[in-house]
Amino acid sequence: MTAVLSVHDVTISRGSTPVVRGVSFDIHAGEILGLIGPNGAGKSTTIGGLLGYYPVTGGQMAFRGQPYTFGDGKEIPFEVKRKFAYIPEQPVYYADLTLAEHLEWKMRLWGLAGGSDATVHARMEDLVHQLQLEPHLSKFPHQCSKGTLQKLMVVSAFLFPFDVLIVDEPFIGLDVIAIRQVREWIERARLDGAAVLLSTHVLDSAERMCQRFAFMMDGEVFAAGSLEELRAAQGNAAASLEDLFIALFHARRAVQP
Numbered sequence: 001m002t003a004v005l006s007v008h009d010v011t012i013s014r015g016s017t018p019v020v021r022g023v024s025f026d027i028h029a030g031e032i033l034g035l036i037g038p039n040g041a042g043k044s045t046t047i048g049g050l051l052g053y054y055p056v057t058g059g060q061m062a063f064r065g066q067p068y069t070f071g072d073g074k075e076i077p078f079e080v081k082r083k084f085a086y087i088p089e090q091p092v093y094y095a096d097l098t099l100a101e102h103l104e105w106k107m108r109l110w111g112l113a114g115g116s117d118a119t120v121h122a123r124m125e126d127l128v129h130q131l132q133l134e135p136h137l138s139k140f141p142h143q144c145s146k147g148t149l150q151k152l153m154v155v156s157a158f159l160f161p162f163d164v165l166i167v168d169e170p171f172i173g174l175d176v177i178a179i180r181q182v183r184e185w186i187e188r189a190r191l192d193g194a195a196v197l198l199s200t201h202v203l204d205s206a207e208r209m210c211q212r213f214a215f216m217m218d219g220e221v222f223a224a225g226s227l228e229e230l231r232a233a234q235g236n237a238a239a240s241l242e243d244l245f246i247a248l249f250h251a252r253r254a255v256q257p
């Protein structure tokens with residue numbers, strides 16, 4: 001079965017420095033891949049390369065078997081980009097738009113791109129209600145907490161249909177009600193056939209949510225597989241994801257120059 005998203009031997013640079021090197025993974029429909037690694041491992045850079053924010057200077061990415069970048073950092077085609085939904089690690093917003101105006105602007109762009117807004121408006125109201133965003137809709141970003149702005153990012157990501165969901169550390173800053181809700185929405189997207197890339201430091205959530213994992217460090221993937229495969233490789237059938245990550249992290253550190 002062709003993967004929805006394939007990353008093959010990619011190098012991604014920040015400025016002129018290659019920060020991610022030789023990274024490969026596939027994500028199939030109905031699958032959540034957990035991208036796990038310490039601070040500075042290259043998780044957000046990998047995501048930025050997938051979304052066209054940072055130049056991919058080597059290797060190849062493909063959407064449903066069609067290469068969409070060839071290592072020259074060129075713009076990702078719109079017909080691919082519109083199949084992607086993204087929840088960023090840090091909220092991204094316009095300081096002079098209220099939260100309601102952000103959502104209206106998103107829906108206008110969707111309409112300009114040929115999308116129908118008949119169902120999207122009802123969906124937006126439902127998402128806003130479930131994350132208890134109504135009291136904040138008339139506020140500007142500087143009047144909102146970090147968690148409220150993160151909820152705006154979540155609602156924006158789930159507004160439209162997508163084939164690929166890319167989520168960069170979604171849980172930090174959200175309240176417990178919102179965390180449960182976002183987990184449920186990600187699982188619903190998976191069951192509906194999306195391919196999901198989830199980067200997080202919250203390993204107990206990752207263990208429950210993801211079917212496979214890629215462990216990153218120093219810009220490289222150093223271990224990958226399902227929980228069962230990682231447990232078998234470590235010879236510890238009861239190990240948690242956290243146990244496995246810590247053991248493999250220290251093993252990797254020990255052999256590095």
Ligand SMILES: Nc1ncnc2c1ncn2[C@@H]1O[C@H](COP(=O)(O)OP(=O)(O)OP(=O)(O)O)[C@@H](O)[C@H]1O
Nearest residue numbers: 014015017019037038039040041042043044045046
């Ligand atoms: N503008 C830049 N120029 C050069 N290197 C950078 C730049 N920004 C970040 N880096 C480096 O890129 C590497 C990867 O950073 P990245 O943000 O992708 O890590 P991460 O795994 O997402 O970390 P975290 O868990 O802390 O969010 C780090 O070593 C960082 O120092």
